[in-house]
Amino acid sequence: MALPFISLQDVTKSFVGQKGRTSTAIANFSLDMERGDFLCLLGPSGCGKTTVLGMLAGFEQPTAGEILLDGKPVRGPARDRGVVFQGEDSLYPWLTALDNIAFGPRMSGRPTREWRARSLEFLNMVGLSGQGDKYPSELSGGMKQRIQIARALANEPKMLLMDEPFGALDAQTRSIMQQELRRIWLATNTSILFITHDVDEAIILGSKIGVMTAGPGGTLKGIVPVNLAGDRNRKDPAYTEIYSTVHDMIREEVAKASRVSAGAAA
Numbered sequence: 516m517a518l519p520f521i522s523l524q525d526v527t528k529s530f531v532g533q534k535g536r537t538s539t540a541i542a543n544f545s546l547d548m549e550r551g552d553f554l555c556l557l558g559p560s561g562c563g564k565t566t567v568l569g570m571l572a573g574f575e576q577p578t579a580g581e582i583l584l585d586g587k588p589v590r591g592p593a594r595d596r597g598v599v600f601q602g603e604d605s606l607y608p609w610l611t612a613l614d615n616i617a618f619g620p621r622m623s624g625r626p627t628r629e630w631r632a633r634s635l636e637f638l639n640m641v642g643l644s645g646q647g648d649k650y651p652s653e654l655s656g657g658m659k660q661r662i663q664i665a666r667a668l669a670n671e672p673k674m675l676l677m678d679e680p681f682g683a684l685d686a687q688t689r690s691i692m693q694q695e696l697r698r699i700w701l702a703t704n705t706s707i708l709f710i711t712h713d714v715d716e717a718i719i720l721g722s723k724i725g726v727m728t729a730g731p732g733g734t735l736k737g738i739v740p741v742n743l744a745g746d747r748n749r750k751d752p753a754y755t756e757i758y759s760t761v762h763d764m765i766r767e768e769v770a771k772a773s774r775v776s777a778g779a780a781a
């Protein structure tokens with residue numbers, strides 16, 4: 516059998532805190548993703564979602580277990596994985612929007628004409644054609660977030676890792692960005708791991724929804740496939756069914772998490 520595109524096998528990550536105490540963020544976490552999956556990961560605060568994403572990005576190494584991307588162990592960050600964090604402004608302030616997007620393609624050693632055209636394509640894709648010569652300080656929060664997504668995509672990553680990327684956006688921009696990201700995913704078939712707290716966002720975007728158990732030592736509770744044809748409609752009974760399945764799975768875990776913290780406080 517062919518190896519899955521992404522495979523986390525029995526991954527445990529422990530951190531040593533400031534007082535030397537070891538805490539286990541995730542324990543025996545296993546997850547497979549196929550090429551082209553759009554997996555939305557949900558779970559109670561502190562269950563280890565960002566920890567999983569950080570290890571896939573290569574920012575952190577697992578304490579135990581293995582992470583394979585395309586059959587090869589992940590040893591550190593690389594351009595084959597694009598990372599977008601929540602509300603984080605990681606754009607280079609001294610470069611225009613277009614030059615921020617072009618930063619990676621320019622390093623690729625391709626002819627100038629090619630990387631310029633490619634960067635413009637991604638600027639257009641996130642709906643910002645004509646705004647390429649603005650500097651980050653001249654852009655709104657939503658526009659900056661779109662440039663960050665375009666910059667990640669312009670590197671043509673095998674995988675996009677997104678940690679609540681729309682969390683800080685207003686409802687209107689958020690909904691536009693969701694539609695754009697879905698359109699980009701359908702057009703490029705990039706594999707995406709997307710962290711969110713919002714069940715609707717997960718159903719609107721994802722091809723699969725992963726729910727984690729409460730931390731400490733969070734693990735994968737289950738995967739719910741999103742088998743909905745075409746545009747996702749909240750009034751569709753199949754939508755509501757997925758919503759209540761995922762919602763119930765999370766509610767159980769949130770209840771557990773509050774019992775754990777009540778116990779710790781006692």
Ligand SMILES: Nc1ncnc2c1ncn2[C@@H]1O[C@H](COP(=O)(O)OP(=O)(O)OP(=O)(O)O)[C@@H](O)[C@H]1O
Pocket residue numbers: 530531532538539540558559560561562563564565566567730731
């Ligand atoms: N660098 C670190 N050092 C020590 N502990 C950490 C570190 N990073 C994360 N942790 C701990 O690991 C656990 C999981 O954290 P993580 O940030 O992955 O959770 P999360 O699911 O992303 O939460 P949220 O939904 O609030 O963003 C938490 O208990 C956290 O305190």
Ligand SMILES: [Mg+2]
Pocket residue numbers: 564565566678
């Ligand atoms: Mg997090």
